[in-house]
Amino acid sequence: MDLTMSADQRDLRAGLRDYLQGTWTPDRLRAAAETPALDRGDWSGLAGLGVFGLTVPEAAGGMGLGLVDAAIVFEELGRALVPGPLVATFLAAGPVPGADDGGAVVTSLDLRDPVLVAEHLDSATHVVAVGDDGLHLWPAEALVAEPAPAPLDPLTPVSRVKTPPVAGERIGSAADAAGWRLRGAVLTSALQVGVAQGALDLAVRYAGERTQFGRVIGSFQAVKHLLADSLVRVDLARAAVWAAALTVDDPEAGDPGEAASAAKVLADDAASQGGRCCVQVHGGMGFTWEVLAHLYLKRAWLQETCFGQADEHARHLAEAL
Amino acid sequence: MDLRLSDRELAFRDRLRAWLADVLPTLPPPPDRDDWPARRRYDTAWQRLLFEAGYAGVDWPAEHGGLGASPTEQLIFLEETARARAPYVGANFVGLLHAGPTLIVEGTDEQRARHLPRILRGEEVWCQGFSEPDAGSDLASLRTGAVRDGDHYVVNGRKVWTSHAEVADYCELLVRTDPGAPRHQGITWLILPMDTPGVQVRPLRTVVGSSEFSELVLDDVRVPVANRVGAENDGWRVAMVTFSFERGTAFIGDVIESRNILAELAAVARATPGRDGGTLWDDAALRRDAGRLAAEVTGLWALIQKNVSEASAGMIPVQGASVFKLRFTENRQRIADLAAHVLGRAALAMGDPAGGRVVEDRVNTLSFTIAAGTSQIQKNILAERALGLPKEPRWT
Missing domain, CATH: 1.20.140.10 (Butyryl-CoA Dehydrogenase, subunit A, domain 3)
Known part of the structure; x- marks a missing residue:
């Protein structure tokens, strides 16, 4: 039993923290609050650090780490207020090509939610719909949704989904x-x-x-x-x-x-x-x-x-x- | 990081489980809570059983007669004994968790030889004489005085919140030996034999209705200089050593008990008809509240595992201990409140089989946010030591 960070984990955290301090400065956050579209350069930067492919097996081009390593990384992303559909893109690495290397920006919808709202839809390339029967993939432009003019979190644009698409590519089981x-x-x-x-x-x-x-x-x-x-x-x-x-x-x-x-x-x-x-x-x-x-x-x-x-x-x- | 026990730890756990399964059914029923001599007999008999089985002083170093267990093994010991509902450390608390460890670090060879084996065997019960009527959170303002007279100190003053005083053999006593020195520099740590003439024990009745602790009145009490632990006027530092043993592990078993009370609460709610048909458990708000408290208990267990891991790595989890104490004590009080709300008017009598244990727990746990450093003092500690905020203006 060991619930302390290893030297590797501390290094992982320190490297990411340095990068995020340089990238997501207070001024940058203020600017992004006015124009919240994702910068694909930032997205590739995160992918380059391995953020999205952390738990993808090494044989498949990932880092082969555990979910606890991802938790350490995601704490840093939260601490720096990094915007973007980080969790969905991370989870899509593997089933959705390009998610692990920054080529795809994946947002998601949980079909159980009584009100369907997509985050960062304008910047997204894909949408994963999570249903009780399985996972479905759509191209982002297939989703008919109305962007909110003043999102609660200024760095996270949200769009209200009018009618969920009926079918997509099934990419996962229940x-x-x-x-x-x-x-x-x-x-x-x-x-x-x-x-x-x-x-x-x-x-x-x-x-x-x-x-x-x-x-x-x-x-x-x-x-x-x-x-x-x-x-x-x-x-x-x-x-x-x-x-x-x-x-x-x-x-x-x-x-x-x-x-x-x-x-x-x-x-x-x-x-x-x-x-x-x-x-x-x-x-x-x-x-x-x-x-x-x-x-x-x-x-x-x-x-x-x-x-x-x-x-x-x-x-x-x-x-x- | 991982949550698994090593093979060695699993073997330790399995041996302990087997022993507990054998020995617990042979114990007599626990004594009445107001019968102090019987409580001493019960608690020390349990300590003797632990000693004979090799489990006495789990956290004490082997060279002083303890088990020398690793922090993880200590956690396993506390978890397994709590799960099996083995007797609580009770009257052995101060000896095993305070005085003994303090003597190991600060005592003379004579003091260790005289006391440590007897504490481990359950032959010697200790109590604590630190707090005073005018020295609670501000312990360094204590005024009980000790004046040197040949090879004795002559002690006069009053101590309070002294648990087990009626049945204790010795008291770990803080006295002021230099009234002219800065407050922290004139204090001395003494071993007081409780049968010394001039020691008077006055039981205090607590809100539970029983006498869990006493006031000590010390009137020209003569304590041999040989009973001093550490140097004269160095007692504050020794007391800090004593406290370092107190924080962190004391409440581990109680977290198991918190989970048990939550489970009992749910069982009672599932069996109690609601006013609108169904049962009380159909109330989504009750389930939400119970679930939130359960989440906290789960988090507290993870925090214990983190603190123990830090101790295993040679770190002293000071921040973790204060965080744990603050959140555990508040959580337990809220669990008792929720349980009492479920019981409703069945929660109006202590000792009632329906819910008397919970009712008593609700009253008793009022002390949790006061004893061993109040919640407010813990928050000061965290703000100043962990967050680096400026110190409160204080006497020095």
Whole structure:
């Protein structure tokens, strides 16, 4: 039993973190919030780092790593607020040609959702529809959808799907669809942990600089305890996400469905509450477009709706009691 | 990273399981919670059984009579004994988890030889004399004084929250030996024999209704200088060593119990008719709330595994211990609240077979967010040590 990062995993994280710090600077995020179309150069950059092919076997051109390595990578992507249909493209690597090398941008729809909304449809090349009967693939232009003029997360354009297409190319069985949902829940949880950590880092930095009443506000217990609460939520969620990723790869270690549901419940909570905390600690500045706090919270709210909402996962966990 | 146990750890677990399956059915029923002499007999008899089977002092180094188990084996021990509902460490808590480990690190050879084997065999019960009426979270403000008189210290003062004081043989005692020094530099750690003249034990009745701990009144109590652990006026550092043993593992078994209470809650709700037909469990909001608490319990277990992994790698999981304590204690209180809501008016009597255990747990767990560092102190620790925020203005 070992739930600490290996030297390789720390290197993987450090390399990606360096790249993302250089690429997704605060100014770049602000600019992208105005013109959110994906830059295919960025997408190829992520693919070049192996982000989408991490768990694809080495014989098939991937890195042959485990889902927990992907969780470490996706936490960094979430922390940097990298936009794009990252989880769907990752999951499509293999069944959809080009997904692993950056040649394809794959977005997805879960046909169980009562309201069908596609992310980044204008930038996408493919859409994977996840149904209880299996996985279906469409070319992105086959989807009739209406773009929303003001998406909640400024970096994530969304389009309301009017009529789902009837048939596409079937690329996976019902079991593959279940696996897609399971791995998607774990990776979305990892993104949420990253969002929570990024929001906490930003809030801690501000609390250590902003002075009121002659003291930095981070020296007041009222502010400290808000931040400590965020830290507790993010640490708990991270442990749950790692355990879930390991359990999905090794079902003898536990029940993958329960582990993934627990991770999603805790990670959604860490991200949305962490985003709120970040806005609150920034005070009036936290309510401005200029300060990035709102981007963390809005991304958290977006990702809460992906791969099962927390309440749904909680009821799933209750069934096992 | 992986979640699997090694072959050696699996063998350790299987041996322990087999032993527990043999020995637990032979135990007498647990004593009444207010019968302290009987509780001491029960807890120390269990410790003796552990000793004879080679499981005493699981986390103690082998050269001091312990098992010298790895952090993962310690986790297995706590998990398996909790799952099997083996007796709690009880009256042996301070000896095994505080005083013994402190003596191992800081004691003299004589002190170790005198106390360690007896603690392991369940022959010696310890209590803790740290907190005072005016020194709780601010422990360094303690005022119980000790004045040197030849080869003795003469101690006067009061201590509170002393569990097992009525039946303890020794007390780990913090006293002020230099009132003129800066607060952290005038404290000394002493071994107090509880039968010394001048030691008076006054049981305090807790909100549970029982006397879980006492107040100690110390009136001209003479403690041999040979009973000092560490140097005179170096007791604060020794106490920090003591505390480092407290945080991290103390609540592991309780997480198993949290899961058990959740499962019982679900079973009761499934069996209880609802007002609108069906059962209480048909209420989606109840299932959502129970599921959220279950997610937290799962996350807490992962956090334990992470903390234990860090300990195995030679790291000290300080941040992980505070995070765990904060979230575990709050989660358990919310579980007890939810269980009480399910029981409704069946939750109005303690000891009632229907739900008395849960009712008592709901009251008893009020102490969880207070004892061993309140939640507010834990948040200060995290904010200052993990997040690097400026210290609260304090006396130095």
